Amino acid sequence: MRIVVVGGGAAGVFAAIACGEACPSADILVCEATEHPLAKVRVSGGGRCNVTHACFEPGELVQNYPRGSRELLGPFHRFGPRETFAWFGGRGVELKTEGDGRVFPTTDDSRTIVDCLFEAARRAGVRLRKGCGVLSISGRRGGFTLKLGTGETAVADRVLIATGGNRSSGGLAMAAALGHSIVPPVPSLFTFHIDDPRLKGLEGLSVPCAKASVRGIDLAPGPILITHWGLSGPAILRLSAWGARELHEAGYRFTLRVNWASPRTIDETEAALAADRPAHPKRRVAAVNPLGIPVRLWERLCSAAGVPEVAVWAGISKAALRALAAQIAAGDFLVTGKSLFKEEFVTCGGVRLSEVDFATMESRFCPGVHFAGEVLDIDGVTGGFNFQSAWTTGWHAGRAMAAADGALS
Secondary structure, three states, rough: OOOEEOOOHHHHHHHHHHHHHHHHEEEEEEEEEOOOOOHHHHHHHHHHOOOOOOOOOOOHHHHHOOHHHHHHHHHHHHHHHHHHHHHHHOOOOOOOOOOOOEEEOOOOOHHHHHHHHHHHHHHOEEEOOOOOOOEEEEEEOOOEEEEOOOOOOOOOOOOOOOOOOOOOOOOHHHHHHOOOOOOEEEEEOOOEEEEEOOOOOOOEEEEEEEEEEEEEEEOOOEEEEEOOOEEOOOHHHHHHOOOHHHHHHOOOEEEEEOOOOOOOOHHHHHHHHHHHHHHHHEEEEHHHHOOOOOOHHHHHHHHHHOOOOOEHHHOOOOOHHHHHHHHHOEEEEEEEEEEEOOOOOOEEEOOHHHHEEOOOOOOOOOOEEEHHHHHOOEEEOOOOOOHHHHHHHHHHHHHHHHHHOOOOO
């Protein structure tokens, strides 16, 4: 059986390994357009490679996928983070879980994961060609012809498209040519550009439990980090993922509401401030922070609320107290743009999920063609979830292609 995998990223290489290990007689070729297969694996997690997330309950795991949660539930029951630990552990790579649930190799070096994948591919008989993109796919199951960027052609009984989710991905054009609908890709994980005097000079300051919301998207609170260009941190990244398409359509210009004292509402914040006031009537408001907000941010919020720098708690008016509560629990910030989150470029969009059988990752329109990874309209939040969906969809696709040759019967 001849297999061609289009794309040498995490999903494509993992699928090729799964297929080769299950069907040693298969002739498996991975075509990577660039000179750098597994490039994203190399840079993930600041070069440490955030392999997966220590979330072992599929029903809980899928809640970290703005798109693809329903479709991934079944596949995660068969190959999820627990199986990822076992897969790498069985090949000599020990993984560790950090306090926030992210999982890394104990070496803290992505080369450990890259080398493991390359060695597993070699042992499985997988051939990898670098600088060899695929321009087109024609034919049908048992007789596909692929036109390569080198001018050559390749033939295959089955094809896996795993080219990633970028708008320029050739895999999307190939999928469309095979009859698939493509949800236009847009960035999914990004930070917000905000030019606001309340944030100036506070770069590096983090609020551990804050809530950000926009355009009716209201998610659980989490850490927010003030940066040189605006706001970042888990709460912002989750919001960017769930609001990816809406924020793209807004041209990345929108009003962000931040609650620095979550879960308190404005009324609850005002009540908390009023209740604490008698404890220090003669002290300056800007010098006493009863809500645990970082001192420098507290001072900025007091100023933004119009509280004079010399004002003391005994003399603050009810209106000023209300204005301060509003700045704390419902501050509005104008977002004027975005930046990608480090090197972890993730998109939403891709091949429409209803057109793929998630038991086998096979096309419902073109039997013999399979999909894996971000070429599908799947994306997860930061923390190892995107790699987990790559391993999961790749494993299912690889095993299904092997089963087509009777290897798993």
